[in-house]
Amino acid sequence: MERARAMKMNIRKGDTxxxxxxxDKGKQGEALSVSPTSGKVVVHQVNMARKAVKPDPKKNPQGGIIEMPAPIQASNLKLVCPRCEKPTKVKRSKDAEGKxxxxxxxxGELIDG
Structure with missing residues (x-):
């Protein structure tokens, strides 16, 4: 069986x-987790899914239905620039050390310094 290749992700954990x-078109939120192998991102308060939870004495003694963010395809997201606060395509640039x-x-602002 062939292994899934990780795609190049322009979005990282903590990005807006x-x-x-x-x-959920137009909604904005913070990326909580990023999965390069599946190409999906979990965003705070976006793509909310309802999940039935059994009663558990430690975590949830009552049980019931909870709402939690479900993964969304990374191609449906754009990074919001911290400076101009607009959704943008991500460009890559190399510094003197080649990083x-x-x-x-x-x-043109550097996003991750």
Whole structure:
């Protein structure tokens, strides 16, 4: 069986992202987790799914239905630039040591220093 390849992700944990297509189009939130192998991102308060939970004396003594964010395809998200606060394509640039860093496609600001 062939192993799944990790795709190049322009979004990292902690980034602010905006949904550009789908049911939650226009919503903005923080990326809670990123999975490069599946190409999916979990975003705070976006793509909320309802889950039935059994009663558990330690975590949830009552049980019932809870809402939690479900993963969303990374291609449906755009990174929001911290400086210009607009959804943007991510450009790559290399510094003097050859280290690659992310750059805003609209204002040119370095996103991760």
């Amino acid at each position: 992202v905006k949904v550009i297509s789908g049911r 690659s860093s992310r750059k805003c496609g609209k204002c």
